[in-house]
Amino acid sequence: MADDDAPRDENLPRDSKLTTTKQRWAREGKFLTGKATRPEEDRLPPGQHLVRDWPVLDLGIQPHIPTRVWKLDIFGLVENPVALDWDAFLALPQTREITDIHCVTTWTRYDNGWEGVLVRDLLDLVMPKPETRFVVLYSRDGYTTNLKLEDFAAEDAILAHSWEGAPLTREHGGPMRLVVPHLYFWKSAKWLQRIEFIASDRRGFWEERGYHNHADPWKEERYSGDE
Ligand SMILES: Nc1nc2c(c(=O)[nH]1)N[C@H]1C(S)=C(S)[C@@H](COP(=O)(O)O)O[C@H]1N2
Ligand SMILES: [Mo]
Secondary structure (H helix, E strand, O other), rough: OOHOOOOOOOHHOOHHHHHHHHHHHHOOOOOOOOOOOOHHOOOOOOOEEEEEOOOOOOOOOOOOOOOOOEEEEEEEOOOOEEEEEHHHHHOOOOOOEEEEOOOOOEEEEEEEEEEEEHHHHHHHHHHOOOOOOOOEEEEEEOOOOEEHHHHHOOOEEEEEEEOOOOEEOOOOOOOOEEEEEOOOOOOOOOOOEEEEEEEOOOOOHHHHHEEEEOOOOHHOOOHHHHO
16 A cells, blocks of 8 residues: 555544544543453452352351341541441342452352442531541451552442342351452451541551462562562
8 A cells, every 4th residue: 555545643533432433432531340351360369369268257246136236337538427327228229239249268269249338429418528548447356457548449340238149147257248249258257347448558457467468369469578
């Protein structure tokens, strides 16, 4: 093709609505789930093996929390601090999703069906202040864990009350636990009771005891020595 025939920049339609919209989608990664683009053989993070059962891991205390007395306290750097009871929690938008679990002890369990309230829907309610950069999660058994706000706000992070169509069992954190699928499972607090929004980071139970502060399984962020 002669140079003269090549389409020249100035001849291309410039600001058609479709072009600018598509450019915006590309910038925002629209329609990317982060999963469709990952080949099936890369679904298992490094150093992990698949299990079919669902192991139970905790500090050995499995609190019994009837929904009648259940409360979720959200406080700290938010415009609208709230204390939700069970009915108020169920009145928030409900979402179902299927995600994988990756535990730092090297087991991975595929395709867990959750139902609950997306963290994003909770954030719409409480509205973190601009200075908020981290959250600390406090559980009824005394467990704590910390997350960057952007990890807590991941599109698939969910406050789950059901698993595979049935109420979440007590041993797995029922009546409600957090699930943050893109991080090792210790970040997913069972029996979640309080969420604090803060400006500077504060390490949780395992993060203070040698576990990585961030916990990305794809980067094998297992231990704090690798931070
Ligand atoms: N409240 C609470 N949440 C917790 C824990 C805990 O001890 N207490 N353990 C964490 C760890 S280390 C893991 S691997 C997962 C285990 O969840 P499971 O017992 O449902 O598999 O819960 C996480 N959340
Ligand atoms: Mo764990």
